Amino acid sequence: MEGTMMNNGMNILERQMANDEDICCSCGNINSFPKAFFDNFHVADVGIIVCTSGRFSFRCEDVEYVVNRGETAFLSHGVYFSVTGHSADCSVVIILYRVDSIRNILGSTVVGMRFMNILNPKACWVMHTGHEAELTKYSELLAVGNSDDNVFAFNERRLLLLSLTYRLCSIFREISKEGDNASSRKLETYMQLMQLIDRHYTSERGVRFYADRLCLSPKYLTSLVKSVSGNSVQQLVFKAITKKAISLITTTDQSIKQIADQLNFPNASAFGTFFKKQVGMSPVNYRQKEKQ
Template identity: 30%
Template sequence: MGCSIIKDYIISDGKGSCKPFFLEQPTAIQGMIFMLCKGGKLSMKINSIEYTIRKYSLLTLLSGSICETIEISDDFTFEFLFYSIDFSFELNIPVNIDLLEKVSRFPVVNLAEVQFESMLDFHSFMAKHHGNEEHKFREHLAKNLLASFMTEMCNIYGEPREHKSYSDVYGRRAEIYRHFCKLLIEYIKKERTVQFYADKICICPKYLSQLIKQISGKPIMEWINGSTIIIIKSMLKTSPMSISQIADELNFPNPSFFGYYFKKHTGMTPLRYRES
């Protein structure tokens, strides 16, 4: 099958030249991605949290997610689909806030073999019709099949998960933690101080720092700096903007400090990373 494209809607079996861009370099996702893992292993950071994707895993990435591949095995095989935000507006699918909340908390779900094979069959059926360029109503059919796929996603995420959520363990503190994660995705391009995020949540910076470390095991500045570096790496590799323009876009005081910041956290200059 390889890869088939309609507007900003891509569906692929992972073979050929159509490889997911987010596996190749740090990326801020601008759309929706679904991946079914058929074998092998992928370790990935999603919004600064590390996940493992293996056989029978379903990976779902929401728009705005910040992801970076840590390690990928040679035998990693998968099928995936991607569609842009603009394309999603054409689907006329009601936004399910509960579904989005669950996906943001559990981007990786391990399915039972029967359920996984069912999703894989559905994906293959979608791909077959998506790639049929002679079909008179190809785009209309592709949209309707995608809407059906999303309905099945609602069913999967509607099932109880085996593991406990942060809310089950940490209660109110978990709500603050999730609020911080959402704010980080929204404001990371412009804001990198604990004070800013604490003010947004209406708590003191010291308490927010303690809470994030307690729940996640990582200092809050590791979250902030780690997310910032992923955004910078993504822009250096994918954006036509100059390094000075990227520094300005990300609200750094000047290109010199931008270069110092990036080298401090990566060990190389922005130019060297861009050319690597």
């Protein structure tokens, strides 16, 4: 029964995308992605992908991202992305929509004038919002009653979309704690941390190093990062290591020992233990699976 519902959700989404509709969404959870997502898909305005189980990876603006269970990927206006892989148990919720479909409803409100900036702090954003179940419900509601000859259903969907837009703005505003004229200090600190991790993740894996670089206490940085992403600092470092490890395993012929050395593990065994804990299988088995 559940499998049938997932197939129906995929069929609905594929049909909407083929018709180039203003609102394209899965009817709740689906266990795969539209074929177009694997080949440099263009996001017209707003793209939301909630990972409800397993994990998936994608490339956006030449950056590789991994989205785990309970996290949401937000894709901004005009970006191109490609899904590069997903676990066997992966299921997702997808919502794509164009702003023009509700532009006249938004009008000249503050959100109407600024919501794209609030909604899209950068080209792509992956985070735990705490609102994943709510976003899933929106996808279910938006996927039903899609009939051009039913004016009531049509207007109901537009109002649902307006509600979703306000909800997304609220999510980003809640995370950023944005003041009237202040930029997101919390979000800026988080982005500075991610830049530091990108530079030092192979050699520095403890929270104190990054806290010292940001002139913050380890306790405060841990709390800040948890509130923004749902992860600890060490988990973010581990994600960066895992992402690089997967890239080296799948795109190079380096031995597991060479990869372990490059990522500064004491030996191949320690790297194998780490990788299996993060991904669920050994580096060797992962490489074999990807080749198949």
